[in-house]
Amino acid sequence: MNETFWWYLARSSGIVALVLLVATVVWGVLLHTRVLKPHDRPAWLLDLHRWLGGTALVMTGFHMLGLYLDGYIGYGATQLLVPGTSEYRTIGVAIGVVSFYVLVAVQVTSYLRTKLSKRLWHGIHMLSYGLVWGAAVHAGMAGTDVTNRVYQVVALLLTMLAVAATAVRVLNPGRTKRPATAR
Incomplete structure (x- = not known):
């Protein structure tokens, strides 16, 4: 196997995971706000939203596996799982570790949604915006890859898409509880 295989796996899966995370948030916003009504199909949006989130978690796992198996920086389990323990770009890596835990929390609670209170599930699910x-x-x-022009364009487009999705979600909060009528 090529000595750079794991490095390329780590880089590519990290980028794909970021794209999938943004897409997951966009699909979640489309599902919640129904801004495409009557042309949307909620069941399809929900299925795709779940698939995107699960696939983002899998790609994040590949990202971490690639970093673990690539010998150049020498990531061990501690550097991948404990924020602040990496000597390489400590703050940036720590933010990635924390983001990984948020992703796991969002995904696990999504699978357990029927067993959790709506308030708890919703509170954890809203962390998705911070996760992105x-x-x-x-x-x-x-x-x-931050100096690569193609990556810069993709990152800019993803950022714009995430900002737009967040704005749509904030401006269209969706269904709200109606106040109780006076008796």
């Missing part, structure tokens, strides 16, 4: 920003900051601070 954390992953983007991680990529910008710890990523080695």
Whole structure:
């Protein structure tokens, strides 16, 4: 196997994971706000939203596996799982580690949604917006492709898409509880 295989796996899967995270948030916003109504199909949006989130977690796992098996920087389990223990771009990597834990929390609670209170699930799920920003900051601070023009354009487009999705979500909060009527 090529000596740079794991390095390329780490880089590519990290970028793909970021794209999938942004897409997951966009699909979640489309699902919640129904801004495409009557042309949207909620069941399809939900299925795709779940698939994107799960695939983002898998790609993040490949990203971490590639870093672990690539010998250049020498990441061990501690550097991959404990924030602040990496000597390489410590803050950027720490943000990535914390973002990983948020991703796991969002995904696990999504699978357990029927067993959790709606308030708890919703509170954890709303961390997805911070997760996307954390992953983007991680990529910008710890990523080695930040000087590549193609990567810069993709990162800019992803950032714009994430900002737009967040704005749509904030401006269209979706269904709200109606106040109780007076008796």
